[in-house]
Amino acid sequence: MALPNKLNITDQLELSKAEEKISKQKAKQLFESKDIDRMEIGTFKGLAQIHAYLFGDIYQFAGEMRDVNIAKGNFRFAPRMYLPQSLEYIGAMPENTFEQIVEKYVEMNVAHPFREGNGRATRIWLDLILKHRIQRVVDWNAVGKEDYLSAMERSVVKDVEIKHLLKAALTDKINDRELFMKGIDVSYYYEGYSEYRVEDL
Numbered sequence: 301m302a303l304p305n306k307l308n309i310t311d312q313l314e315l316s317k318a319e320e321k322i323s324k325q326k327a328k329q330l331f332e333s334k335d336i337d338r339m340e341i342g343t344f345k346g347l348a349q350i351h352a353y354l355f356g357d358i359y360q361f362a363g364e365m366r367d368v369n370i371a372k373g374n375f376r377f378a379p380r381m382y383l384p385q386s387l388e389y390i391g392a393m394p395e396n397t398f399e400q401i402v403e404k405y406v407e408m409n410v411a412h413p414f415r416e417g418n419g420r421a422t423r424i425w426l427d428l429i430l431k432h433r434i435q436r437v438v439d440w441n442a443v444g445k446e447d448y449l450s451a452m453e454r455s456v457v458k459d460v461e462i463k464h465l466l467k468a469a470l471t472d473k474i475n476d477r478e479l480f481m482k483g484i485d486v487s488y489y490y491e492g493y494s495e496y497r498v499e500d501l
Contacts, residue, residue, distance in 0.1 A: 303416060305358055320493040323354040323417070325501045327424070327484045330354070331477065336424075341432045342395050342404065344387040344413065350428075351414055351421040359416065366415045375456070377412035386411045398436075398470070401429050402463045406455045423487045431474045439479060440486035442469035448490060 302315040309315040330336045330353055340346030344365075352363025365387070369380050378386045390411060393404045405426045412418045427437045443465055451461040473479050481498045488494065 304360065306360060307358060316493065317495055319355070319358050319417075320488060321496050321501065322357050323420070324484060324488065324496055324498050326354045326357070328481065328498050328501060330424075331480050336428070339425075339428060342425075342429045343391045344408075346428070347408065347413070347421060347425045350424050351417060354421055355417050361415050362417075363414075365413050368415065370412060370415070375453070378410055383411060383413060387413060395429050395433055398430070398434055398467060399463060401426070401433060402466060403459060404429070406452075406459050406462065409452060410456055419491055420484075420487050423483075427483070430470070435474055436470040436472055437474050437479070438466055438483070439469045439471045439473075440483040441479075443486070445486075445490050 302310050302312045305315060305319075307315070307318055309318060330350075335353065339349045348363040348365075355362035365383055367380060370377050386407075390404060390407045393407065394400045395404055405422065408422055408425070409418070414421070423438075423440070430436050430438065447465055448462075451465050455462040471479065484498050485494075
């Protein structure tokens with residue numbers, strides 16, 4: 301059963317395709333319009349702004365804190381009843397060094413504040429903090445899907461692996477258009493979306 305959506309699509313496969321196409325177009329627009337520079341850095345509000353921007357044409361709940369409990373495989377994300385406190389705690393976490401920024405990112409992943417689209421929005425959010433604080437971004441092309449997913453899975457217990465993986469992929473090309481667009485494609489590929497290339501949309 302497909303998630304309730306503004307497009308009135310009831311088939312999950314069809315919805316996935318539409319979601320990928322529309323939200324990738326929005327990600328492209330986010331960069332090209334420079335709207336990305338107007339997002340709040342390092343807060344849930346900033347993440348919600350990114351999420352609403354990407355998914356607002358598709359879902360009513362875009363940019364809204366989820367009102368259900370969610371899980372992935374055997375892992376349960378932060379319970380809905382504790383989400384506001386979790387997000388407040390994450391917002392207050394320091395973000396002055398690469399290590400602190402990744403720790404904040406890992407906590408936001410555990411919170412998983414939205415019904416859908418968490419990973420894709422949060423990776424943009426992460427890059428914005430890195431860019432703002434240490435003048436670096438992640439070259440996602442240099443981070444393999446399996447390596448990334450297993451490191452993120454284990455990051456809940458120990459974040460050494462994800463720090464190592466992302467640190468090795470840092471670049472100072474913080475305003476590079478091609479790097480951003482390819483990064484979006486990779487970010488979507490992690491989640492199983494690879495029907496469209498951002499540059500073709």
